[in-house]
Amino acid sequence: MNLIESxxxxxxxxxxxxxxxxxxTVSRRLRxxxxxxxxxxxxxxxxRLASVRLTxxxxxxxxxxxxxxxxGTAAGVIAMIESAAAASxxxxxxxxxxxxxxxxLFGLWMPQGKSHTPYEGSRYARATRVVVGQPLRxxxxxxxxxxxxxxxxxxxxxxxxxxxxxxLLSVQAGSSMLAGIMVVTMWLLAAYLGSLLAAVxxxxxxxxxxxxxxxxxxxxxxxxxxxxxxxxxxxxxALAMGVMIAQGAPLSMALYLGAMWLTLAVLVCAISLAxxxxxxxxxxxxxxxxxALAVIEIREHAWSIAxxxxxxxxxxxxxxxx
Amino acid sequence: xxxxxxxxxxxxAKYGARxxxxxxxxxxxxGEWFCLLGPNGVGKSTLLHCITGRIAPxxxxxxxCGESILQRPMQAKRKLGAACATEQLPGLLTGRQCxxxxxxxxxxxxxxxxxxxxxxxxxxxPYLDQFVDTYSLGTRQKxxxxxxxxxxxxxxxxxxxFNGLDPASAMVLKQHLQLRLAQAxxxxxxxxxxxxxxxxxxxxxxxxxDGHIANQWNEAQMAALRxxxxxxxEAALAAAxx
Numbered sequence: 001m002n003l004i005e006s007x008x009x010x011x012x013x014x015x016x017x018x019x020x021x022x023x024x025t026v027s028r029r030l031r032x033x034x035x036x037x038x039x040x041x042x043x044x045x046x047x048r049l050a051s052v053r054l055t056x057x058x059x060x061x062x063x064x065x066x067x068x069x070x071x072g073t074a075a076g077v078i079a080m081i082e083s084a085a086a087a088s089x090x091x092x093x094x095x096x097x098x099x100x101x102x103x104x105l106f107g108l109w110m111p112q113g114k115s116h117t118p119y120e121g122s123r124y125a126r127a128t129r130v131v132v133g134q135p136l137r138x139x140x141x142x143x144x145x146x147x148x149x150x151x152x153x154x155x156x157x158x159x160x161x162x163x164x165x166x167x168l169l170s171v172q173a174g175s176s177m178l179a180g181i182m183v184v185t186m187w188l189l190a191a192y193l194g195s196l197l198a199a200v201x202x203x204x205x206x207x208x209x210x211x212x213x214x215x216x217x218x219x220x221x222x223x224x225x226x227x228x229x230x231x232x233x234x235x236x237x238a239l240a241m242g243v244m245i246a247q248g249a250p251l252s253m254a255l256y257l258g259a260m261w262l263t264l265a266v267l268v269c270a271i272s273l274a275x276x277x278x279x280x281x282x283x284x285x286x287x288x289x290x291x292a293l294a295v296i297e298i299r300e301h302a303w304s305i306a307x308x309x310x311x312x313x314x315x316x317x318x319x320x321x322x
Numbered sequence: 323x324x325x326x327x328x329x330x331x332x333x334x335a336k337y338g339a340r341x342x343x344x345x346x347x348x349x350x351x352x353g354e355w356f357c358l359l360g361p362n363g364v365g366k367s368t369l370l371h372c373i374t375g376r377i378a379p380x381x382x383x384x385x386x387c388g389e390s391i392l393q394r395p396m397q398a399k400r401k402l403g404a405a406c407a408t409e410q411l412p413g414l415l416t417g418r419q420c421x422x423x424x425x426x427x428x429x430x431x432x433x434x435x436x437x438x439x440x441x442x443x444x445x446x447x448p449y450l451d452q453f454v455d456t457y458s459l460g461t462r463q464k465x466x467x468x469x470x471x472x473x474x475x476x477x478x479x480x481x482x483x484f485n486g487l488d489p490a491s492a493m494v495l496k497q498h499l500q501l502r503l504a505q506a507x508x509x510x511x512x513x514x515x516x517x518x519x520x521x522x523x524x525x526x527x528x529x530x531x532d533g534h535i536a537n538q539w540n541e542a543q544m545a546a547l548r549x550x551x552x553x554x555x556e557a558a559l560a561a562a563x564x
Binding site for chain 2: 121122125127128130136137138139140141142143145146149150153206207209210211212213214215216217220221279
């Protein structure tokens with residue numbers, strides 16, 4: 001129940017965050033609702049405007065209502081288990097509800113702007129700088145930007161805001177600003193590196209399907225996709241290790257965790273690239289390999305790195321041979 | 323002497339237990355525009371997927387310029403230019419990046435000037451530096467065709483490539499393909515439902531029904547049908563499908 005008490009201590013901030021969350025949810029869902037209506041198979045049907053508006057509002061606020069019911073249920077359970085914490089739980093829910101209600105009403109009232117922004121994917125992707133009249137030349141450089149662009153597309157504000165809220169809430173009360181920044185940095189780094197690894201898996205599958213009818217060799221396919229993503233993994237892991245050490249973690253522990261993450265990243269990249277190139281799904285093989293890695297690591301400390309190196313080499317070779 | 327750019331011998335393909343292609347035989351010589359017809363779901367796209375190496379047939383052989391797509395896929399794919407489906411294009415790459423990556427994948431030293439000229443004629447160049455996921459269906463279709471034509475392939479495989487193209491662009495593309503065929507640079511295999519393309523441009527056509535070739539029209543028969551005037555091919559197709 002400490003968490004409830006801690007949150008309650010910052011109730012104005014909690015209320016503000018709930019209002020921002022509610023406002024963004026409602027405005028995003030209204031915008032998407034308008035796009036969906038324009039594409040709906042019922043777009044030309046003679047449905048009353050009042051019904052359309054009511055449906056639009058209900059669809060926009062539905063997730064907030066569900067979240068509110070879930071919170072109410074949680075508070076009820078807490079009240080049943082520990083009556084002493086019940087009052088705090090209800091106070092917290094009241095603060096959250098007030099913020100959410102204000103944000104919801106503001107979201108419904110404020111103008112939506114242009115509703116036709118269906119290109120969510122590339123909206124946050126970085127376009128390469130092109131000089132006017134720049135000639136086209138065969139190059140696989142764009143393959144290396146693809147996983148990074150996909151990660152940026154996945155990390156767009158509406159997807160990242162929940163993470164930012166969690167990161168902010170995970171900062172311990174009374175800690176210094178520097179410590180707070182480090183905690184938030186660690187969360188954001190972890191999310192970026194995890195998304196980037198998932199993006200490599202996704203890009204390997206999509207690129208192999210797209211390039212299936214070309215005579216592209218494995219190394220020409222795999223290395224450009226992996227290159228920049230692995231560079232970002234190394235840089236991100238080094239930064240995370242630095243933050244961990246600055247937060248007081250022992251050097252050996254930071255090195256160990258960094259090495260384990262990079263081992264995992266390289267292994268998953270190699271499996272997904274090799275299997276996708278061969279026209280197979282990498283998911284099961286990657287999951288089994290990670291499980292085997294975990295079992296070996298539990299039994300023999302650091303031996304999993306050697307095991308992962310062997311597996312990576314074996315998959316790379318299998319890709320080269322296919 | 324005519325050389326076969328594509329030879330399909332006794333190809334069978336299955337999805338699980340369901341047989342999609344049964345003993346398909348086709349020969350397409352250089353300089354020929356061959357149209358593959360048939361109702362929805364009879365295996366046209368599956369046959370094209372077998373030719374492009376996306377699906378391995380359960381039996382039979384597919385040779386592209388004498389190279390087996392099953393035994394020597396790299397050598398066979400060097401002779402092949404296949405337009406992918408529009409939804410397979412990478413949305414987070416620009417048109418320029420797609421052309422550059424595809425040219426690299428095809429091991430080209432340079433991007434063909436005539437492909438760039440075609441891109442200009444198709445009015446694709448203003449979209450070159452935009453992300454693919456902002457493209458309309460027609461613009462995606464243009465990019466798919468341009469990618470297929472990179473590297474002067476001997477066999478051009480197109481699946482409903484004229485879908486979504488505006489009439490002017492469709493005409494430009496047909497003229498470009500006719501020019502390549504007239505210069506005997508390639509053969510074209512087009513799966514389509516557009517009978518006007520078949521009537522006006524195809525040298526030969528085949529009707530695929532329930533996984534096998536139900537009927538084929540050779541050059542003389544196609545010429546005879548053209549002589550008979552409008553709707554003659556439609557009637558012939560209906561009769562063959564019955």
